[in-house]
Amino acid sequence: MEIRLLTERDFDANIELSQYAFLYTLSEQQKEERRERFGEEKVWGVFEDHELCAKLLLIPLEVYIHGRPVRMGGIAGVATWPEKRRRGMVSRLLRRALEEMRKDGQLVSYLHPFSISFYRKYGWELFTDNKNYTIPVDKLPACQNVPGRVVREVRDLDILQSVYDRAIRRYNGPLVRSRSWWEQRVMNGIPYTAVYYNEAGEAEGYVLYAIEERKWITEEIFWLNETARQGLWDFIVNHDSKLKEVQVKLPVDDPLPLLLPDPMIKQEIEPYFMGRIVDAAAFIEAYPFAPSAESEGDTRFALQIEDRDAPWNDGRWIWTVSTDGSARLEPFLVSGDPELPANPALAALPTVSVTIGILTAFLLGYRRPSELQRFGLLSASEAAAARLDALIPARTPYLPDYF
Template sequence: MEIKRLTDQDFDANIELAEYAFLYKLSAEQKEERRTRFADEPVWGVFENGELCAKLALLPLEVYIHGQQIKMGGIAGVSTWPEKRRQGMVSRLLRRALEEMKEQGQLLSYLHPFSVAFYRKYGWELFTENKNISIPVDKLPARKNVPGRVVREVRDIDVLKSIYDRAVVRYNGAMARSGSWWKNRIMNDISYTAVYYNEAGEAEAYVLYEIENRLWITEEIFWLNETARQGLWDFIINHDSKLKEVQLKLPVDDPMPLLLSNPMVKQEIEPYFMGRIVDAAEFIKAYPFAQIGSSSRFALRIEDRDAPWNEGTWIWTVSPEGEGKLEAVKQNDESNSEGIEQLGDQEISVPIGILTSMLLGYRRPSDLQRFGLLNTSEVLAEQLDALIPTRTPYLPDYF
C-alpha cells in the first residue's frame, strides 16, 4: 500500500472513482474543465499494486479568523471503491493529509462530513451552522422604498467580490475567496444575480438566487448596511405575484425573524461544516486574542492522536496585547516541570476538536465547561471567555 499525490497520469482514475462514489457522470467538457484545475487542487490517493483505491482532495485555501487571514486545507471528495472500504485507507489518508497541511503551513482544516461521528474520531469538530428560514409570500415584510436601485444579472466578479470581501469579515471562519474560486465555484451554476447600488452608484449588496416551482431560493446574500439590505428586500418582495415562498440560508445570528411583522415562520438550524486545528502551536501564535490588559498563563493538555505534534502538555500564555504562545512541556525537563507544578490550579484539558470549536467561536468556553466538554474549572473557563473574542462563525461556501 502506497500513499502519494496523484499526477496527470492518474486523472482518469480519479474521475472514475469520483463518479462511482458520488453517483454522477461528467460530460467531456466538464472533465476538461476539471483537468485544468487538477494541478492547483491536489489529490492524494492510496494505491495498491498500482491501482487507485481511495482518494481525497486537499484544497489550498485561506479563511478569516477574527478578521485575519490564515491558511486552511480544505478536504473534499473523500472516496473509496466499495471493495476496498473498511481497510483503514481513509484513516491513513487523513493522517497523511494532516502531515501535508502542517508542512504547507495550513493551520486549519475544514470538511463537509458525510458522518459527523466518523470525522470526530480524527479530530474534526462542528464549528458552524446555518439558519434556514422559509417565509410564505403573505408574511413577507412591507416594502420600504429605499433610495438607490437594484440591477439584475450583474455577473462582474469584481463587483460581487468587493461586497463579499467587506461583508464577510463580520464572521469567523469564512473563506477569503480568490477570483478563480468565484469563477469556478460560485458563479458556475447560478441562475440569477442582483446587486443593490446606492444613490452614489456604489455597489453595497448582492443576492445570488434561483426561482423554481414558485419558490425563491437564496443561494447567497450579503450587504454592507441596513439600507442596502432593505434595497434587496424591496427587490425580492417585488416578485410576490410569482412566488409562494422565499427560502433563505443565513448565519445563525441573523435577525430576520425580528424584522417580520409575523415571525411565525419555519426556521431550522442546520449543522454544516467541521474544522480542526492542524498545528496548535502555530495557530495559537497567529490567533488574535482579546487585549484584556494583563497576561494569562495556563497548563494546556491537548488530546490529538492523529496529529502527534499537538498531543501532550503545553504552557499556554497570552500577553496583555493578545499575543498567544504555546511552549511544549517535555518529559524529564525540570524547568518546564516546575512551571507546570506552579500552574496546578490553572490546568485545561481538551481534545483538539473541542479546542478548535472554542477558538472559532462556535461555543463559548463556559458552555463547554458546563457540558463537560472542556476539562477545567469554572473560573478558568470564565478567563477564557474574556480572552476569546466573540464573533459568529459562518461559511457560505461548499466543497
C-alpha cells in the same frame, strides 16, 4: 500499500472512483475540462498493486479568523471503493493530509462531512451552522421603498467581491475568495443576480438567486448596512405575484424573525462544516486574543491537548496570553521525563484539558468555553473557563461556500 500524489496518468482512475462514489456521470467534454485542471489539484491516493483504492482532494485556501487571513487546507472528494473499505485507508489519508498541511503552513482544515461522527474521530469538529428560513409569500415583510436602487444581472466580479470582502469580515471562518474561486465556484450555475446601489451609486449589497416552481431560492445574500438589507428585501418582495415562498440561508445570529410582522415561519438550524486546527502552536501564535489591562499581567494555563492523529499537538503545554493579545504555546516541563527538568511552579497554573476538535470549536467561536465546560466537553475550573471567555473575542462563524 502506497500513499502518493496522483499524476496525470491516474486521471481516469480518479474520475472512475469519484463517479462511482458520488453517483454522477460526466460527459466527455466535462472530463476534458477536468483533465485540463487536474494538474492544479493535489489529490492524494492509496494504492495497492498500482491500483487506486481510496483518495482525497486537498485544496489550498485562506480563511478569515477574526478578520485576519489564515492559510487553510480544504478536504474534499474523500472516496474509497466499497470492497476496500474498513481497512484504514481513509485514516491513513487523513493523517498524511495533516502532515502535508502542516508542512505547507496551513494552520486549519475544513471539510463538509458525510458523517459528523466519522470525522470527529480524527479531530474535526463542527464550527459553523446555517439558519435556513422558508417564508410563505403572505408573511414577507412590507416594502419600505428605501433610497437607492437595485440593478438586476450585475455579474461584474469586482463589484460583487467588493461587497463580499467588506461584509464577510464580521464573521469567523469564511473564505478569502480568489478570482478563480468566484468564477469556478461562486458564480458557476447562478441563474440570476441583483445588486443594491446607494444614492451615490455605490454597491452596498447583492443577492444571487434562482426561481424554481414559484420558489425564490437565495444562493447568497450580503449587505453592508440596514438600508442595503431593506433594499434587497424590497426587491425580493416585489416578486410576490410570481412566488409562493422564499427560501434563504443566513448565519445563525440573523435577526430576521424580529423584523417580520408575523415571524411564525419555518426556521431550521443546519449543522454545516467541520474544522480542525492542524498546528496548535502555530495557530495560537497567529490568533488575535483580546487585549487586557497591563495591571492584570499575562494569563497562563497548563493546557492538555488530546490529538492522536497529529502527534505534534498531543500533550501538555504552557499556554501564555500576553496583555497585548499575543499568545504562545510551549512544551510543559514535567516530572518523570528524563529529557526535561521538573518545574514545580507550573503545578499552580489553572489546567485546561481538551480535545483538538473542541479547542477548534471555541477558538473559531462556535461555542464559548464556559458553555463547553458546563457540558463536560472542556475540563477546567469555572474560573479558568470564564477567563478563556474574556480572552477569546466573540464572533459568529459563517461559511457561505461549499467544496
